[in-house]
Amino acid sequence: METDLVMLLLSSALLTISSITDFRRKEVPDFLTNTFILFGILSQLTIFLSTWNWSRLIWVTISSTFSIAVGMLLYFSGIWGGGDVKVLAACALLFGYVGEDELFFLKFFSNFLLVGALYGSVFFLLVFLRNFSKISKERKIANFTLIILIFLSSLLFSDFWYMIVMTGFLIWLSLNADWVENSMKKYVEIPKLTEGDWLVRPVRYGRIVVEPRATGLTREDLRKLKKLYRMGRVKKVLIKEGVPFVPAFLVAFILTLIFRDFLVLKLVTSSLVVSP
Incomplete structure (x- = not known):
């Protein structure tokens, strides 16, 4: 338990420092991620040799392999930078197994997908608003028209307002994606x-x-x-410029520590309970 606490504290330090540098400089120093990756490998090997906990070793290996595979896929797709891949790999090594919770890292990654989608959307919106004065008159009219349609549709079909808002937001994203990308x-x-x-x-x-x-x-x-x-x-x-994704890792990590669950399933379950 004390070992897991130390690993979680180190993970907090890694994600906090990386988030600050990623947000300010749009990059994560290699020496930082390399240090934590090396420490994670040596720590997990030391823990295994002292406890012979095969379950821990297997799950850390699975988490690490999964993180590298996903990270490299996103890296070669041009979605992530190398720093994002290394941070995810370091996280898998540091908390691929926490307090007998074999699925902790998978919960974290699942929560990151949710947080990342929200974070990316907010970042997209902030870039749009920051450059609003540069938008053409035609694009402004199209955006205002879409907002009015979403608002009126939500009033007319109030029982489905959240679905209308989500659908409208996705349409808004697709309408402005190219413009926002160019502004970056x-x-x-x-x-x-x-x-x-x-x-x-x-x-x-x-x-x-x-x-x-x-x-x-x-x-x-x-x-x-x-x-x-x-x-x-x-x-x-x-x-x-890319989207600094490491802060989304930090938020997902904090939420996973608090709820120790797959937040998507928790939200779906809650909505089913509330629904008549």
């Missing part, structure tokens, strides 16, 4: 680029070519761009 693109000076930044347009000069890729800029790409910068050929490049 900005020009950055080459010396300020970091590994993993998502390049929007290819950079070509002579034999030097840097192509956009789903996994972001590599060290070799940065070397080429810095060479062009020193030559005075390219000063800035257009990159796309």
